[in-house]
Amino acid sequence: MIREQEDIIIQTVCRIFIPFMQIYGLYVLAHGHGSPGGGFQGGCIFAASFILMAIAYDLDEVKRRFAEKLNIFFCSLGVFIYAGVGWLCLLLGGNFLDYGKLSVILPIDPVMARYYGIAAVETGVQITVMAIMVSIFLNLVTGGTHEEEMQKTRV
Amino acid sequence: MKKLIGIVIAIAVLIVLMYGAEDLPPWADPGQPASLHVSPRYIERAFEETGVPNIVTAVLADYRGYDTLFETAVIFTAGVAVLMLLRRRLP
Amino acid sequence: MLGLYSMMAKNNLMKKLIGMNIFQWAIILYFISIGAKRGAQIPIVAQTHSHGQEIALHATDYINPLPHVLMLTAIVVGVATTGIALALLVILYKRYGTLEEDEIIEALKK
Numbered sequence: 001m002i003r004e005q006e007d008i009i010i011q012t013v014c015r016i017f018i019p020f021m022q023i024y025g026l027y028v029l030a031h032g033h034g035s036p037g038g039g040f041q042g043g044c045i046f047a048a049s050f051i052l053m054a055i056a057y058d059l060d061e062v063k064r065r066f067a068e069k070l071n072i073f074f075c076s077l078g079v080f081i082y083a084g085v086g087w088l089c090l091l092l093g094g095n096f097l098d099y100g101k102l103s104v105i106l107p108i109d110p111v112m113a114r115y116y117g118i119a120a121v122e123t124g125v126q127i128t129v130m131a132i133m134v135s136i137f138l139n140l141v142t143g144g145t146h147e148e149e150m151q152k153t154r155v
Numbered sequence: 156m157k158k159l160i161g162i163v164i165a166i167a168v169l170i171v172l173m174y175g176a177e178d179l180p181p182w183a184d185p186g187q188p189a190s191l192h193v194s195p196r197y198i199e200r201a202f203e204e205t206g207v208p209n210i211v212t213a214v215l216a217d218y219r220g221y222d223t224l225f226e227t228a229v230i231f232t233a234g235v236a237v238l239m240l241l242r243r244r245l246p
Numbered sequence: 247m248l249g250l251y252s253m254m255a256k257n258n259l260m261k262k263l264i265g266m267n268i269f270q271w272a273i274i275l276y277f278i279s280i281g282a283k284r285g286a287q288i289p290i291v292a293q294t295h296s297h298g299q300e301i302a303l304h305a306t307d308y309i310n311p312l313p314h315v316l317m318l319t320a321i322v323v324g325v326a327t328t329g330i331a332l333a334l335l336v337i338l339y340k341r342y343g344t345l346e347e348d349e350i351i352e353a354l355k356k
Binding site: 234 | 247250251254255289290308310311312314315317319322323325326327329330331333334337347348
């Protein structure tokens with residue numbers, strides 16, 4: 001009985017909390033230019049919102065919101081974005097990861113091309129870090145089987 | 156027995172490290188060799204060359220962008236390794 | 247030192263892993279403390295409004311950004327190592343039923 005009431009309080013609070021955590025993670029990524037932050041930090045905060053969802057709710061809830069195949073797809077998407085930006089700079093006539101050459105296709109001067117190159121690269125890093133953190137956590141918690149049995153062992 | 160050997164080795168390493176720490180330059184000195192060769196160039200030219208006020212992000216993603224690419228590859232490999240170790244019996 | 251001692255002398259594998267983590271964070275903190283300068287600010291350029299004029303930045307006004315950059319990479323490597331070590335501990339526990347080091351070595355000798 002006490003267990004049921006405790007669950008309702010935690011679930012209600014987490015329902016309000018989780019979208020704000022995700023917005024904060026995106027905020028840290030977007031303001032990585034002006035204040036401390038960037039890709040790695042925003043990715044960890046974003047992943048922490050999914051881990052909170054797994055702790056407060058059932059494991060089935062996380063699997064319903066964020067499927068396993070989408071998770072694995074996001075892991076490699078981030079590395080792809082990073083290498084893709086570098087390869088694009090190579091195609092446009094500069095060195096690998098030389099963001100100044102992006103001003104050939106975008107209508108901006110080379111200084112701001114480096115600005116947007118850094119922003120795109122940090123987005124790729126954030127997506128990868130977020131997906132990997134959630135994947136490692138789910139694998140460790142369930143022991144690899146991803147079943148509901150581990151969650152039902154509450155006394 | 157093992158704990159005794161552990162304590163002795165730890166104290167020996169501590170004494171060696173503190174003996175070697177006397178040769179370090181004084182703390183928070185602007186003239187130390189760690190901040191003389193390349194770092195003033197990064198600080199002075201990062202804002203005009205990239206337009207990003209945060210020097211740490213500019214160095215991490217632009218001047219040392221190659222390191223960050225392989226850093227992302229490292230964390231990706233760690234995730235794949237945990238996946239391979241733990242998910243053996245697929246239904 | 248605490249990390250080194252617990253990696254060597256403790257019997258339980260989980261405590262050894264915690265010792266490795268302590269060791270690693272101590273080294274990261276030490277490296278970041280190398281880059282400090284007396285009377286200087288964090289490496290984020292403060293005045294950005296005068297966009298057309300020249301902004302003169304002196305290297306003695308800002309602390310060294312290089313240790314911060316390298317330690318970001320080191321933290322991520324630490325997270326990867328801890329994750330894989332925990333996965334190995336899960337497999338060891340499933341196989342031998344215990345996490346004590348000498349019991350596992352006894353079971354391996356048979």
